[in-house]
Amino acid sequence: MTAEKSLYKYALLAGLALCALPMPSVRAEETPSPIVPFVIPNGRPGEEEIREIVRTLHANGYGQFMPYPSTGLDYGYLGEDFFRMMGWFIDEARRLGLKVWLYDEFNWPSGSAHGRVPAENADCLYRELIAVTNAAGDVSWQTLVSREKNVDNDCLDTNNLEPESVTRFLELTHQAYARHFGRDMGTVIRGFFTDEPGHCSSAWRLRRPPNQALALPYWRSMEDDYAAATGGRAFRADCIEELKAGTLATGEALRTWTAIRSARYRQSYFDRIAAFCASNGLVSTGHIYEEHAPAECARVNGLPLRTLEGLTKPGIDLVFSNAGPGYEWLTLALGQSAAWHRGRPGSVELFALGPCDLTFAMMRRQYWLAALFGIDTYFQSLYHQCARRFETKDSYAMFTSPAQPWFGESRLLHDEARKAAAWAKKPQVCALAVVYPQRTAGACALARRPAPDLAGLCRTLSWNGFNYLLIEEDEKTGLPHVLDWQGTNLVDRATGARLVGAEAILDWAERRLGRRRTPGRIVRDYLDGSRVTVDVAACSVMVETKGGESDGAPPPASASRDVRPGAEAGWRLKLDGPSRRRVWFWTSNVGPVVNRPWESGPKAKAANQRRDQPDNSAKVTLEEDLKGVRFVLRTAGKDRLSVTLDGKPLDFSEEATSLVYSFNEICRETKPVDLAAGEHILVLSGGRDGKMFFPALWMVGDFAERAPGRLSPLPASVGLGSLAAAGLGSFAGTATYSTEATFARGERLAVDGGGAVVRVRYGGRDLGARGWDPFAWEIPPDLAGRKLPLEIDVITSVRPIFGSDKSPDACLNHSLWVESTLADPSPVGLRRVTAETVRDDARPASTTSL
Template sequence: MSFERPDAWHAPATYWFWQRVPSAREISDQLDALSAAGFGSFQIQTRLSFPREEYLGDAYLAAVRGTADEAAARGLMMGLYDEYNWLSGHAGGRTVSGRDELRERHLFFSTSTGPAPSAAAGALVECAVDGIRAKDVDHLLDPGRNWVFEDGVVRWDEWEIVAALAHPDGEVPGADSVTDVTAQAYLAAAGESGCRVRVPADAVGPGRAVTVFVAARCASSRMVNYLLPEAAERFLDVGYEPYAKALGHHLGTTLTYVFFDQPHACFYGWRQQDERPGHLSSSLMYAPSIVPGDRRELLALARDAGPSTAAWRCGFFERYAATGMEAFFGTLSRWCGEHGVALSGHEVLGYVSSWNPTDAIITEDTRANFGSDYFGLDRYRDLTAVDARNEHAQVSAKFGDSMARSSGRSGCLVEQYFARAETGSHFAEGRWDLTLGQLRDQTVRHHLLGARQLLTHAFWLTDGREARADGPEALTDGPGAWADGRGVRATGAGEGAEHRDTPAVFTDPALDFPPGVNFEPWFSHHHALARESGRLSEFLDGARPLNEIALLYPLRTNWACGPTHPYGAHFAFWAEYLARAGYDFSVVDERDVRGGRLRERCRTLILPGVSVVAGPSTVEALAKFAADGGTVLASGPLPTALQSGSVAELAERVEDLMGDPRSVHWAGIPSDEDLDARLASALTGHPGIDSEDDVWSVRRRDADGVRVALFNDGAGRRVVTVRPSALPAAVTRWETGTGHRDAPREVTGAVTLTLEPGELACLHLADGAGRVRRTPDAVVLDQGWTLEAPGVPRRPVDVYRGWERQGLPDFAGTGEYRTVFDLPAGDPAAADSSDPAAQWLAWELYLPGVRASAEAELNGVTVGTWGWGPFRCVFPAGVLRRTGNELTIRVASTAANRYDPARAEPSGLVRPPRLRPSL
């Protein structure tokens, strides 16, 4: 481990968006900029504005090879982003070109009520599937439709009847009331837009209903059938092998891993599902191998089917997930192993931007995509990766690290992107108003929750301005319109909203998930974020979790009950509570529970709304855990169903388990007071941490003691008390900003720290020595300031207001503030004195209001650079004068004033700088 100089696996990585093939000069220059910004690795990602026909062409592959050559010369590591745009598997449409049998196939269902008792002989019952729409692609507007579908139109063919099941129209009492009438069903009509199936009325029976399951191939889709291994093999032939040939010796050296991104067939809705909602809210991928031997079990996918519902659904989704994962990820994993590269990437996740695993972004029901078996899928990866959206706390990194640990690894890559979520916007408009401080705070949160590496979304080849005929400054013409005439903003909020078509979105690089970080004025400070991120990652990665608490991911409850089940809300409560309270916890899979070593991994196991488990062996494992001294806590529903095995004794076994004196069940969400008392035992023998709200804390053990990371995520100062588990103890502070480690300081009691907003403190508890700081009063520097900027002559400026309110509403860039100040009379720091006070008293510069990044220079000497708060530094000895101190502060704003002035925020200094004595 190198805390001072983090390696490429801990320093941030980035997507490098290519909107066209770059020149050799651009490759060299941008790799220099990327490296100087502190990125240790990158992945080239072609975007929707990149001509699809040029993807994997000779010029493109030559540029990729040239990039690898240049990266190797700079000591940069590459990852291979394996797709055009995203949705790994189609190779820009090459996978299915000439191989129509590999195009995505889908399973639909439709229910119709059978005949009345008075129906004439020979009557027919008809079920239809039509009005099909790709719900996920619709949100991508015309550019997305033309990317995913040939000619932008959805066309279907090769309709087939998978099953026709007659059943009671109301409650289904059990399997005996379901009749397989597939043999009597026939296709009455089938075409590009749907099909109609007819079943003789006498086969259905009076007063009953029939549910028909049909499958079809999307004849115009470029997406593949992930359930077929031959689709993955073809993807390797046309999508991976060209890279391997072009990269040559760089494969496995410069290029160390392959990254897949959200491989999924489209999520289709249809008219009948809207009119008569069933259990599933979208179509499923289809291949004959997923059909159960008893086709009656399919009925559980459309509706409740009696006591066997949970078992039928779990059995189906287990087979469905296993088929897709082995066919696609298994094939990719074997190729990577043969070529000496690691496999990474992430699928469609249900918990992005949330603590709740049912808050899906792309689809309402992630079971449609590899069955939500995240832990099972991770067995095919060498490096775990997850997705995260926007700048608020969420569970992604914790989920990722937990999956990795379940697979015998640790840490994860977190792909971090930003989406616009307000009404009147399209999500792809992104966040040009993002500050480096917001990006940094989110990076710290991810590391504290288990991320080894941040994968930034993204570093850009171009913002597209050189292609605009109307000039580089004519991107916007006020809120809601684009001056180049290529469309208006869409309406709606986020990926789940309805939008008007906006041709500029996606195809205009400036409207393809900004910000392009290298086009932000604050990018010159990004290297500071990169260094801190890498050092925090090294600090945490060099120690192991304390194994206090495990939170079960209720996979089978998800399979059986879907996203409307309360397990999502209970899981979200527990995950966020534990994370914010500073408990060391991991998410575990039922495989971990049944593995027999759960007690070695935690002291407390939490069941968040778990209704369905695999079988009796799971309950027996829970009982053994409790018998070995473990504590079981549960909230919401308790297990009442099994995927396999008899449920006759389940209620009694669960009652016995929860009857243990250490076990507790809450019918609803427990209170914080209840939890504080119940979870106290999990902290026995570990350092205690007392803090105010908004302070994140993590404790991990290394060979010499315990590492503690503290982060003030609040708007004001926070006081934190760290209580060592044994005294006397020692505290060493590791400075993530500089890579410096303070001399150890010996303590005989609790350690109290005051953290400024955004301040990160990393401590190691061991033997050492130290001293106590004090904080005298500050001096406010609010007079005599001037401001100068490119094209703006120096002028007086008020440091209580941003420059956008002082005549510069459209300026985005770096503004230079200057003032001259004297030290207070009698200050020993300004005197040439033998007074002992002069040996310890120094002045600290503190900038309480900066939007968004800054650099400070005192008397010609750079004294501080900051990408985010807290903006403070101690002046080096000999720099400060008694009088006539010249202070210059250069502030870099966000790019919002340039690209998106309607959403611009204050820029520059918005509160006066302060001087305050410091130890």
């Protein structure tokens, strides 16, 4: 690779070694995994249940975790039963050598102690100051107090700009934890995680006057703070003057307000939490709200860079995982810059919206993307102790728990996350600063005018491989190139030249930075001469060292041949569990989207006006008799469901064991039922089946479904292709394909599993698992030339148990925030098996260890 010596010089002289902390001296396998699962306890879990969760995490390589008090937990939040449960988590972690992070709220946003703070003191309720104009242009002022509940937390919103709000919040949460677990702070307990404390969704429900001209978050000393910052000027008078002049978005009043709001936010909330954590040997981390949208982020957080730096380990929230040109590149850049200003790597919350069929390759890509932006700790969703939460949190799902068939292969993720985290600590080359127009963005947001397109600029630069550092408007920088703003126009600070459009920006970057754009490849150069490239679409990672060695792409095959099962009809197939077919109960009564104030209207499935069966019914046709079928009914939730089969009630008297972890806990099942060939009708009573991740009924057994609604016995052998093509689209688990095969010396085995995790055994020897390309295994020389048993495990995600929202019978009463990662039907299965020959001179003499 080409050494850009001039850029190294700038980086060294300017002190821009991003997060330049010492590299770890221990071996990678001894470094605790940087993956931190959110663990959600539900109901009233007993001591053994909690300790078993910690033991399971430990057994699967997780070195730290964070209990997440959330919907479905029946212990009173912050009560004695709650702290007793937390004690079980912490005690078992101490015994096993794991670390614990403490989440500082119930659900989110942080700051209210699940509504207790504003419920105890009306002065702590969220407020807005509203400017109203009349037909004559006169301006009057109103103060609105929110007494509506937060959409996400079902409680009143607190005002974290009021010191007494935060004082009470700290008393109820952080100080209460210290009283119970003070001896573990700084040892077992690593720190506190705060989550979107400025997110007051009850503001969406405020009844604002239709002729409002301005609405902004308010605290009681706001106007005094403004006067102190402006030499005695009056905030309302300044706003009225700028309103009448039409300069509210470009004047100084709202720019100044944005800055004092940030200072207030830091002083009242973030700095006090950081001080508490520091005094107890803890780290404060978490993230703010709306990082991806500059205007809204500034409106809610003031100066986002300065606010986020109030955390000792600044964090971000990568809500989505579908990285591409329009991704949350500003969020990543904000995290990188806040971490650099803090002088330590940051953290990230990953996969909150799933989807739950994310491949290992996609998860690995997200770790590396975060690492390239200086982030070394990966809070990951979600370890559900039971699935009750999906009764209300029904639009997205992700599982980092035994519910995922791949959970036992988590060490693949740990090893890769460790490698990525190590690179997050290395000093990078950077020659470009980008000004974050925080005050302008805040003023534009409040005045409801277009703001500078910082998000678009970050998308353009990041997607094309350019590294840059966000800086504040008045921040001095030693970097040689600075992109700044004049109003909403982007300019080269050195020349004043305007840059309009992506092509102009990229042409400028290529000329000034001395490197070509790399669309879709995120590139980082390091001061030691190494380079890391993440190919976003391919989910690949390439590491190159100064000496020219590389790690990432396998040597190409000089020849290949298909591995076939010989004279057999196909690959022998063994499944480690039954098919778990979600039963969709068709209904014409599809109502409006519920509990989503930002959405309205009926779901599109209402167009499916079938007339051949009654509402709340499902039809299934058996091509042959099926024995030992079980029906599994969801019993958790407000509905009291019952089901009839061909007019006769089903008896759900058995404890559920046929589903997966966390779903058995919310269900009951029938004894095995033998079903005759032909058509059968199931009818649901007592409620509706309208939630994607909270099904009403499953049909479980050894069957295949090659056509919708038509079931047949399992195949004994299959050809190459997806599980769905073999009728096993509702199977979630490990599918083992076996045959006998012979490999010549020097050949390697290559497998296409449709994106799934694949494990190979040959000649009775475990050759290991792969979660991303290259899905290739070297054949041990002592096994070459012999016809031996070959077993290939294809390990799915949990996604198939929920059925397809594109099924003709699917009737959801809510929208899905994210689509499945994989195609529908899923491509997972044994799609191709080849023996590849690699020339000896193509094999690397050595590879770079990450």
